Amino acid sequence: xxxxxxxxxxxxxxxxxxxxxxxxxxxxxxxxxxxxxxxxxxxxxxxxxxxxxxxxxxxxxxxxxxxxxxxxxxxxxxxxxxxxxxxxxxxxxxxxxxxxxxxxxxxxxxxxxxxxxxxxxxxxxxxxxxxxxxxxxxxxxxxxxxxxxxxxxxxxxxxxxxxxxxxxxxxxxxxxxxxxxxxxxxxxxxxxxxxxxxxxxxxxxxxxxxxxxxxxxxxxxxxxxxxxxxxxxxxxxxxxxxxxxxxxxxxxxx
Amino acid sequence: xxxxxxxxxxxxxxxxxxxxxxxxxxxxxxxxxxxxxxxxxxxxxxxxxxxxxxxxxxxxxxxxxxxxxxxxxxxxxxxxxxxxxxxxxxxxxxxxxxxxxxxxxxxxxxxxxxxxxxxxxxxxxxxxxxxxxxxxxxxxxxxxxxxxxxxxxxxxxxxxxxxxxxxxx
Numbered sequence: 190x191x192x193x194x195x196x197x198x199x200x201x202x203x204x205x206x207x208x209x210x211x212x213x214x215x216x217x218x219x220x221x222x223x224x225x226x227x228x229x230x231x232x233x234x235x236x237x238x239x240x241x242x243x244x245x246x247x248x249x250x251x252x253x254x255x256x257x258x259x260x261x262x263x264x265x266x267x268x269x270x271x272x273x274x275x276x277x278x279x280x281x282x283x284x285x286x287x288x289x290x291x292x293x294x295x296x297x298x299x300x301x302x303x304x305x306x307x308x309x310x311x312x313x314x315x316x317x318x319x320x321x322x323x324x325x326x327x328x329x330x331x332x333x334x335x336x337x338x339x340x341x342x343x344x345x346x347x348x349x350x351x352x353x354x355x356x357x358x359x360x361x362x363x364x365x366x367x368x369x370x371x372x373x374x375x376x377x378x379x380x381x382x383x384x385x386x387x388x389x390x391x392x393x394x395x396x397x398x399x400x401x402x403x404x405x406x407x408x409x410x411x412x413x414x415x416x417x418x419x420x421x422x423x424x425x426x427x428x429x430x431x432x433x434x435x436x437x438x439x440x441x442x443x
Numbered sequence: 444x445x446x447x448x449x450x451x452x453x454x455x456x457x458x459x460x461x462x463x464x465x466x467x468x469x470x471x472x473x474x475x476x477x478x479x480x481x482x483x484x485x486x487x488x489x490x491x492x493x494x495x496x497x498x499x500x501x502x503x504x505x506x507x508x509x510x511x512x513x514x515x516x517x518x519x520x521x522x523x524x525x526x527x528x529x530x531x532x533x534x535x536x537x538x539x540x541x542x543x544x545x546x547x548x549x550x551x552x553x554x555x556x557x558x559x560x561x562x563x564x565x566x567x568x569x570x571x572x573x574x575x576x577x578x579x580x581x582x583x584x585x586x587x588x589x590x591x592x593x594x595x596x597x598x599x600x601x602x603x604x605x606x607x608x609x610x611x612x
Contacts, residue, residue, distance in 0.1 A: 290559075292558075292559055407568075407570045408559035408560075408570060409559065419480055419484060421478075421492055422568050423492070423495050423496070423499075423561070423568070424499070424559065424560055424561045424568060424570065425495075425496075425499035425558065425559065425560035425561065426498075426499060426501070426560075427495050427498050427499060428498055428505055428508075430505045431491075431494050431495055431498040431505060431508055431509070432495065434491045434494060434509070435488070435491040435492055435494065435495055437491075438485070438487040438488045438490075438491040439488055441487075442484070442485050442488060
């Protein structure tokens with residue numbers, strides 16, 4: 190019976206040429222493996238063990254490039270004026286942000302207040318604002334300068350809120366100063382303007398950017414969670430419910 | 444003569460698709476559970492961190508994000524293993540294709556919307572770029588092709604490897 194007519198190869202045909210037969214047997218083995226319901230289970234189990242070992246190796250090797258422990262800056266690098274909560278809080282959370290980035294605004298609007306109320310003010314999280322003005326945004330560096338200056342007179346939260354809430358407005362006309370002025374008293378604005386004009390705080394913004402490049406931060410917002418020597422970098426917006434679940438899981442780790 | 448050999452194009456695609464997609468799925472699921480960290484974080488931490496990444500795509504409501512994040516890594520490992528084993532290949536190939544097309548849709552949508560997020564595909568923080576879109580597209584295409592060929596193969600099995608009961612007298 191010709192093979193092409195639906196018969197099954199029985200290994201007894203074509204014995205005239207040993208080399209050809211060996212090739213055919215190999216083909217049959219391979220064909221049977223490909224065919225569903227025909228699996229060499231012993232070989233499969235061995236393969237699975239090898240696979241799991243390879244996976245472990247691959248995942249651990251991958252972690253080297255993932256920006257893990259030891260690469261991120263420590264608490265000593267933090268500008269205390271832009272940090273909130275207790276320095277001794279078990280969880281440190283750094284938010285690399287750009288005031289002109291819409292996603293940063295969204296993150297601020299959705300998570301900032303409940304995070305402050307439930308984790309920062311209760312001593313569970315040490316929240317650090319890191320400036321990461323992107324070159325593609327024309328006014329984000331100016332906004333970062335004003336926010337940093339406001340932080341140094343104890344008005345960071347007010348100015349941060351004003352900048353994010355009026356982002357579309359000052360993004361369109363470039364009037365960062367006007368937005369900040371509207372949020373502060375004349376006396377406070379005078380101090381802030383003096384700090385901005387003096388450019389003494391610019392190195393702190395540069396320092397934040399350098400710290401971000403070590404993470405590495407590729408986009409804003411990027412949030413880096415530090416807990417018990419482990420670092421968890423996360424890029425993008427998140428809803429508070431999901432963030433809460435993650436923070437609770439981290440804090441419940443023994 | 445080559446047409447009658449089990450090493451034809453259709454079988455090669457099934458073979459490559461099975462190995463490649465199974466490997467990627469198993470690795471992706473495993474990486475999500477271990478996060479590539481040493482020592483490994485608790486599984487709850489890994490799953491809740493993955494939930495953040497699912498959430499960043501802004502497709503699903505919060506409850507669905509939690510369900511997907513808690514199930515997907517295990518589904519990936521399970522489907523990968525079943526695809527590798529080859530038992531009931533058509534079922535698992537179809538499911539993997541559906542999952543792959545879902546990933547591709549999510550990635551294309553996020554890229555088109557200009558979302559600045561990480562892919563969340565593996566343990567490493569990998570920004571979602573055109574490279575990610577092309578990679579997922581190629582894998583989805585491979586999954587579709589593999590599934591079609593698996594159905595064709597089942598409908599008309601090769602004579603050398605056909606079932607015992609299909610043997611004519």
